[in-house]
Amino acid sequence: MTRLATTLASAALAASLLSGAALADALDDIKARGTMVVAIDPTFPPFEFTDASGKVVGYDPELIEAVADGLGVKVEYQVMAFSGIIPGLIAGAFDMTPTLNVTAERASKIDYVIPTASSVNAVMTTKDSGVTSADIEALSGKTCAVKQTTQPEQMMMSFNETLAADGKPEVELLGFETIEQTIAALAQGRAVCVVDDKSVLYEAMASRKDLPLVVVGELGGTTPIGWGVNKANPALTAALSDELKKLKASGKFDEIQMKYFGYTAALPESDFVPTE
Amino acid sequence: MSVDWAALVPYLPDLARGFAVTVALTFGGAACALFMAIGLVLATSAGGPAIRRSVRIYTEIILGLPILVLLYLIYFVLPQLGLRIGEVAAGILTLTLYYAPYMAEAIRGAIASVPAGQVDAARMIGLNPVQIFIRILLPQTLGLLIPPLTGILIGLAKDTAILSVISVHELAYATKRVVSRTYTPFEVWALVAGLYWLALSALEVLMRRLEGRVTRFRASGASA
Numbered sequence: 001m002t003r004l005a006t007t008l009a010s011a012a013l014a015a016s017l018l019s020g021a022a023l024a025d026a027l028d029d030i031k032a033r034g035t036m037v038v039a040i041d042p043t044f045p046p047f048e049f050t051d052a053s054g055k056v057v058g059y060d061p062e063l064i065e066a067v068a069d070g071l072g073v074k075v076e077y078q079v080m081a082f083s084g085i086i087p088g089l090i091a092g093a094f095d096m097t098p099t100l101n102v103t104a105e106r107a108s109k110i111d112y113v114i115p116t117a118s119s120v121n122a123v124m125t126t127k128d129s130g131v132t133s134a135d136i137e138a139l140s141g142k143t144c145a146v147k148q149t150t151q152p153e154q155m156m157m158s159f160n161e162t163l164a165a166d167g168k169p170e171v172e173l174l175g176f177e178t179i180e181q182t183i184a185a186l187a188q189g190r191a192v193c194v195v196d197d198k199s200v201l202y203e204a205m206a207s208r209k210d211l212p213l214v215v216v217g218e219l220g221g222t223t224p225i226g227w228g229v230n231k232a233n234p235a236l237t238a239a240l241s242d243e244l245k246k247l248k249a250s251g252k253f254d255e256i257q258m259k260y261f262g263y264t265a266a267l268p269e270s271d272f273v274p275t276e
Numbered sequence: 277m278s279v280d281w282a283a284l285v286p287y288l289p290d291l292a293r294g295f296a297v298t299v300a301l302t303f304g305g306a307a308c309a310l311f312m313a314i315g316l317v318l319a320t321s322a323g324g325p326a327i328r329r330s331v332r333i334y335t336e337i338i339l340g341l342p343i344l345v346l347l348y349l350i351y352f353v354l355p356q357l358g359l360r361i362g363e364v365a366a367g368i369l370t371l372t373l374y375y376a377p378y379m380a381e382a383i384r385g386a387i388a389s390v391p392a393g394q395v396d397a398a399r400m401i402g403l404n405p406v407q408i409f410i411r412i413l414l415p416q417t418l419g420l421l422i423p424p425l426t427g428i429l430i431g432l433a434k435d436t437a438i439l440s441v442i443s444v445h446e447l448a449y450a451t452k453r454v455v456s457r458t459y460t461p462f463e464v465w466a467l468v469a470g471l472y473w474l475a476l477s478a479l480e481v482l483m484r485r486l487e488g489r490v491t492r493f494r495a496s497g498a499s500a
Contacts, residue, residue, distance in 0.1 A: 086455075148449075149456035185443075189355075190360070
């Protein structure tokens with residue numbers, strides 16, 4: 001009995017500690033301490049990755065550092081697996097995180113800064129896998145690798161619901177922590193395809209020339225990608241959006257897009273959250 | 277912080293399926309590890325010096341590896357050497373290879389605690405080796421074996437969560453997925469933590485009962 005009471009008391013204490021977090025807007029805290037804490041999973045080139053010295057680099061880090069310059073603060077990266085990032089953001093464990101697909105589900109729990117990129121998912125396979133189409137019907141009954149807890153995984157689970165409703169076999173999903181592991185699963189024949197963001201897959205294809213990788217096509221619609229902020233910090237979200245707009249006006253934004261993607265794209269600044 | 281327990285109701289079947297996989301992995305892994313542990317004990321007690329040395333080298337390698345590294349070696353590196361096994365099989369193999377040496381150590385310790393004189397005495401009064409094992413060694417070693425084995429078993433049960441990184445659809449994997457759908461990390465992880473705690477406490481109680489059962493001869497022996 002005392003053991004149960006102790007357990008309950010500890011749980012209550014933990015809950016009260018958690019609820020005490022994030023009272024003031026994080027923007028004030030960031031300015032006060034001079035650093036913005038950014039959670040990042042740098043296994044997602046060209047969006048974010050690590051260079052030879054282990055430094056976090058890529059499209060989003062470069063934008064984030066430019067924005068932090070504008071705010072007069074430094075950036076501190078907190079490197080973690082993607083599956084921990086959105087839960088941590090909701091719990092208030094850090095200030096912001098980049099490279100989230102903007103979905104209606106997520107927008108009900110976190111706020112988005114104006115989009116920094118747009119994403120379309122694609123299907124990558126090996127030349128000898130027998131997969132020749134990115135059509136969901138063509139993938140029915142096959143095994144595909146995805147990154148755990150990402151928008152591509154969720155998209156595939158939604159497709160599976162549709163397949164099941166039509167009486168067709170689902171796509172079996174293997175979920176891993178990094179894009180590199182999904183490619184290993186593909187290369188080892190555990191899966192016949194990898195579903196993820198198209199630019200990430202092209203980057204992977206370029207860096208793994210030892211494998212007969214091929215992107216057979218796109219799957220699903222285009223969604224914006226943006227930075228996520230805890231809903232308790234609207235001032236931080238607004239400040240980050242304003243700084244991004246300044247970078248767009250100065251031409252720096254286009255320059256960074258060109259550097260990492262090889263093209264520039266115009267992105268929406270309002271009404272970018274899908275309704276469903 | 278607003279708490280929204282209702283959000284996870286539609287996902288309870290997913291969590292239940294994950295829990296069932298975790299239970300199966302625990303018992304499957306424990307059974308294989310125990311089997312291998314007995315093999316290791318027999319090999320060291322009855323095998324020649326070469327076998328004994330191999331067992332010692334194997335044990336030392338395992339004791340020096342984090343289970344996550346062993347798991348990655350089996351799942352991602354072995355295929356490059358031409359041996360590819362599925363997610364669940366790789367998971368069970370990892371648990372087996374990792375926990376067998378610990379179990380073997382517990383078994384060796386329990387057997388060593390029975391004085392050699394007892395076996396000599398049993399032989400003197402005419403018991404055969406099978407009778408000696410069943411009537412003399414087993415009753416005394418089981419009572420000594422169960423407490424350390426319980427600790428190892430609970431460690432193994434907890435380590436099944438690590439298998440989520442190679443896409444074994446157990447409870448931690450299901451939990452990560454549900455969190456990514458509901459965006460209610462507090463509710464889902466609190467529920468799952470409670471579930472793990474309850475299940476492991478139940479396992480501990482069960483093992484203690486079993487210990488009481490196999491050592492009941494101590495109490496009844498005194499009054500007889």
